[in-house]
Amino acid sequence: MAVLLLAEVNNGELALDATAKAVTAARALGDVTVLAAGASAAAAGEAAAKIDGVAKVLVAEDASLGHRMAEPTAALIVSLAGDYSHIVAPATTDAKNVMPRVAALLDVMVISDASGVVDADTFERPIYAGNAVQTVKSLDTTKVITFRTSTFDAAGEGGSAAVETIGAADNPGLSEWVEDKVAASDRPELTSAGVVVSGGRGVGSEEDFALIEKLADKLGAAVGASRAAVDSGYAPNDWQVGQTGKVVAPELYVAVGISGAIQHLAGMKDSKIIVAINKDEEAPIFQVADFGLVADLFEAVPALTDAL
Amino acid sequence: MKVLVPVKRVIDYNVKVRVKADGSGVDLANVKMSMNPFDEIAVEEAIRLKEADKADEVVVVSIGVKQAQETLRTALAMGADRAILVNAADDVHTDIEPLAVAKILKAIVDEEQPGLVLAGKQAIDNDMNATGQMLSALLGWSQGTFASELDIDGDKAVVTREVDGGLQTIKVNMPAIVTVDLRLNEPRYASLPNIMKAKKKPLDEKTAADYGVDTSPRLEVVKTTEPATRAPGIIVGSVDELVSKLKEAGAV
Numbered sequence A: 001m002a003v004l005l006l007a008e009v010n011n012g013e014l015a016l017d018a019t020a021k022a023v024t025a026a027r028a029l030g031d032v033t034v035l036a037a038g039a040s041a042a043a044a045g046e047a048a049a050k051i052d053g054v055a056k057v058l059v060a061e062d063a064s065l066g067h068r069m070a071e072p073t074a075a076l077i078v079s080l081a082g083d084y085s086h087i088v089a090p091a092t093t094d095a096k097n098v099m100p101r102v103a104a105l106l107d108v109m110v111i112s113d114a115s116g117v118v119d120a121d122t123f124e125r126p127i128y129a130g131n132a133v134q135t136v137k138s139l140d141t142t143k144v145i146t147f148r149t150s151t152f153d154a155a156g157e158g159g160s161a162a163v164e165t166i167g168a169a170d171n172p173g174l175s176e177w178v179e180d181k182v183a184a185s186d187r188p189e190l191t192s193a194g195v196v197v198s199g200g201r202g203v204g205s206e207e208d209f210a211l212i213e214k215l216a217d218k219l220g221a222a223v224g225a226s227r228a229a230v231d232s233g234y235a236p237n238d239w240q241v242g243q244t245g246k247v248v249a250p251e252l253y254v255a256v257g258i259s260g261a262i263q264h265l266a267g268m269k270d271s272k273i274i275v276a277i278n279k280d281e282e283a284p285i286f287q288v289a290d291f292g293l294v295a296d297l298f299e300a301v302p303a304l305t306d307a308l
Numbered sequence B: 001m002k003v004l005v006p007v008k009r010v011i012d013y014n015v016k017v018r019v020k021a022d023g024s025g026v027d028l029a030n031v032k033m034s035m036n037p038f039d040e041i042a043v044e045e046a047i048r049l050k051e052a053d054k055a056d057e058v059v060v061v062s063i064g065v066k067q068a069q070e071t072l073r074t075a076l077a078m079g080a081d082r083a084i085l086v087n088a089a090d091d092v093h094t095d096i097e098p099l100a101v102a103k104i105l106k107a108i109v110d111e112e113q114p115g116l117v118l119a120g121k122q123a124i125d126n127d128m129n130a131t132g133q134m135l136s137a138l139l140g141w142s143q144g145t146f147a148s149e150l151d152i153d154g155d156k157a158v159v160t161r162e163v164d165g166g167l168q169t170i171k172v173n174m175p176a177i178v179t180v181d182l183r184l185n186e187p188r189y190a191s192l193p194n195i196m197k198a199k200k201k202p203l204d205e206k207t208a209a210d211y212g213v214d215t216s217p218r219l220e221v222v223k224t225t226e227p228a229t230r231a232p233g234i235i236v237g238s239v240d241e242l243v244s245k246l247k248e249a250g251a252v
Helices: A016-027 A042-049 A070-083 A093-105 A209-219 A227-231 A297-307 B037-051 B068-078 B098-112 B131-139 B192-198 B239-248
Strands: A002-006 A031-038 A054-061 A086-090 A110-114 A116-119 A122-127 A132-138 A143-147 A162-166 A175-182 A195-199 A222-225 A252-256 A273-278 A291-294 B002-006 B009-011 B033-035 B057-064 B082-087 B116-120 B142-153 B156-163 B166-173 B176-180 B203-207 B219-225 B234-236
Touching: A002 A016, A002 A070, A002 A093, A016 A031, A016 A086, A016 A143, A031 A042, A031 A070, A042 A054, A042 A162, A070 A093, A070 B131, A070 B142, A086 A093, A093 A110, A093 A143, A093 B098, A093 B131, A093 B142, A093 B156, A110 A122, A175 B142, A195 A209, A209 A222, A209 A252, A209 A297, A222 A227, A273 A297, A273 B239, A291 B239, A297 B239, B002 B037, B002 B098, B009 B068, B033 B037, B033 B068, B037 B057, B037 B068, B037 B116, B037 B176, B057 B068, B057 B098, B068 B082, B068 B192, B068 B203, B082 B098, B098 B131, B116 B131, B131 B142, B131 B176, B142 B166, B156 B176, B166 B176, B234 B239
Parallel strands: A002 A031, A002 A086, A031 A054, A054 A162, A086 A143, A110 A143, A195 A222, A195 A252, A252 A273, A273 A291, A291 B234, B002 B057, B002 B116, B057 B082, B082 B203, B116 B176, B142 B176
Antiparallel strands: A116 A122, A122 A132, A132 B219, A175 B166, B009 B033, B142 B156, B156 B166
16 A cells, blocks of 8 residues: 655755654555655655655645645645555644645545554544544545644654655645744744643733743743633744644643643643643642642742752 | 535533443533534624625524534524524434535535635534535635634635644635634624524525435544543642652653
8 A cells, every 4th residue: 555645844844753753653554655845845855755664755846835825735635646545644734724625625534633543444533622532444445644743753764765856736726825924933843842831821921921931941842832821812822732732742741820621631631741830729730740739830930940 | 795604513612521431432412512612713703794894694504413403593693694404413423524514515605605614623522623624625715724814805815824833824715715713703692682583593404415415424433432541640749849750750
């Protein structure tokens, strides 16, 4: 069986961690061909060729593919689909935008956010914000799947797959890119960071989020936030961890001033070690924490930052 | 312009989900059900477009069991003009897959000819995040997913999207499918007089067969299980104790 894997490419660069994790899931299904698509994608393709377990890389460069607009990207994947039993991608927002469109064009269901591979037709996926795990067997001839990256280890490097350049499909011309607002940060990327420090509504303001950021910087961590903190304007949307935000599983997750709503737990409860700091000892976050500290975060967090 | 909003009846987001002991699914008997929270945001946005004279009619659709009528009445009480209920299941445990839902919605779009479809980005039960994209594919329309801002400007819509790196703004041709994220708006509560008025608003009943759509699943559910639980942790007494525990565990 043959697998086509849509690489995560941002501005011509391969998102190695997300792509390599999806390769781990995909190689259990068959020979993996990686598709690197973008306005510039050659460098991303070269990087993908080095991932262990990648048999072949296809590079498609075209202005229409520049910002991963759903319609031209889906058209490209559909034009290649005939050669593959599985079409997969890491479950990023880009892939979640594109893959259901691909599936519908192929008249098959999509399997979103798969967290486990049982066999070539059968997959596990969390439902109800991770409060249940469903095992589904696909009856479709082509399987279209996004893989939840937090549950797969990244494939190593050392491969040397052949790279082939291909053309784009016709751009349906339905939409155009206007702008990206991406905050520049020296911190690790949230979904691949080894340590994540997250703040919740308890932090109280955008200014006081600096406390969270200081602790994060001391730990070399990425910064996350609960939905309540993002909704309140304390933190930007791309920091949100949870059912509808990012799903993370770092070695260490520090939850500060986060009560632990179900939808937040959905995004972090697979972390190896969870620390919770909250002044409310009844907060549900303590039920998933390995180490809980019932304390005022405005005293505990600076003290912790100093003590580390 | 007519705006079509699909809404789904799901377990209320405050209810604790219980997996049935026989592994056959999640227990939905005698459980409080509500409108999918993302769909509420879509309904609200459609009503605001009407209030801003950018839309002249808001039609809500629900596909599922007959009890979804309550969900449609909620949308009508919020301010939608009329509703279409597509009876596609007898058992509340039957989840119609996004592909079949998209096919039924395509047939309704062909009939109703809306200028915009506003949908929730995902349903909080199956967490698929697929119906809007699938409908867009079947119609050959543009898609603007995960919207946190929407501005309709003639035959184009400017959509700001919540993406992994931050925000992306795109301009899509109308007609379009826009799926909404959490921060697009805060849905209103229906007032008592509006709840009463909603009972008199038109609600058409159809079946999946009326649209010639086969809703049999493509994904066979083999089993549904509880997620792995975490071993209980400990409460530490001080920051110093926390630091020493983290050092013992090799976490810092």
